[in-house]
Amino acid sequence: MRIDASKVDRIVDAYGCHRDSLISILQDVQAECSYLPEDALKRVAKRLKLPLIQVYGVATFFKAFSLQPRGEHMVRVCLGTACHVRGAPAVLDEVRRQLDVEPGETTEDSRFTLETVNCLGACALGPLVVVDSEYQGQITPGKVKRVLKQYMNDGRGK
Amino acid sequence: MIELTIDGTKVRAAPGTTVLEAAREMGIVIPTLCYYPGLSSYGECRVCLVEMVKGRGRSSLEASCALPVEQGQVILTSSAKVKKARRVVVELLLASCPSSKTLQCMASNMGINQVRFKIKPRECILCGRCVRYCKEQMRSGGIGFTGRGTARRVTTAFGHTPEECRNCGGCQWICPVCERACTADSLVNGLCGGCQNLAHVETCEICTGCSESVGAHGHTVY
Structure with missing residues (x-):
């Protein structure tokens, strides 16, 4: 499943484009497309002006997040x-x-x-x-x- | 200025400095691994443990690189308790990374003669020096920690070379494992023992006449 940048942007904007909301943003992105696609993480990192590795680190740290596509x-x-x-x-x-x-x-x-x-x-x-x-x-x-x-x-x- | 006692000597240190810095100012040697001047304190490797005396016979082990100086603190940097704890810490680190010369030298200086833990080499001790160097000195943030628990690793995001990376090579330069590989042919009990067996034991230059064996490498001068 591909997620377009505008969807991610909408989620990021809903949290005021604030770094502290990174986990909430990732949760919403995951709710949107059942997992965290690479493109979405890159977009989130770019919008929040964070290094990609920091977003990736959070995404791999919590068991609730998945980087692999998940079933329905x-x-x-x-x-x-x-x-x-x-x-x-x-x-x-x-x-x-x-x-x-x-x-x-x-x-x-x-x-x-x-x-x-x-x-x-x-x-x-x-x-x-x-x-x-x-x-x-x-x-x-x-x-x-x-x-x-x-x-x-x-x-x-x- | 804050007054504290390190190894029985009264010391004055500026507020905000750490016990490690105050001790080094006095010339007291505390081994460190994840600490690096110019990088933030991380307190991960626990090699720089010191004993903080709390009175009434109680004391606690603290990582001196992350312990701020406080008024009236009493610190012991080479008590039996500290030495024992440090030895276990280095043994544990060696078990995950026997090929590091830095660690092998440290072990030989501490008189460790075997590693009692199962050796599982993974060429990284997760000290985070490279991560902090990349973030704080290079202002880049190309590498970082991923995963958690036993799956914790230092990697780049998705395994690609990140956009932020300037190929400075600083992460390799600062790594206590990559920096110098141990060239010993075989490990006995997880230790190379090479340098320790070849070099003759001498007293160090700093404390001439202390007549205490300080291992093959003497005291490190910081």
């Missing part, structure tokens, strides 16, 4: 302690098998990106899988297919 849906499998003891590894294996990707990768049809997280703060719901921003609690390997199917069939977004 984010699938986050929690592997925190509570989820782990309730069988999260088996759930992860099933998700991996269903989507045919490893954690951190995107499916070939760019519908799903699989990620593992270490805790989502909803341990009572564990084992937990979060698709986009919907929490799917008490997941078992058997339920994985049904959950993912909702997102496979609905065309674009939810």
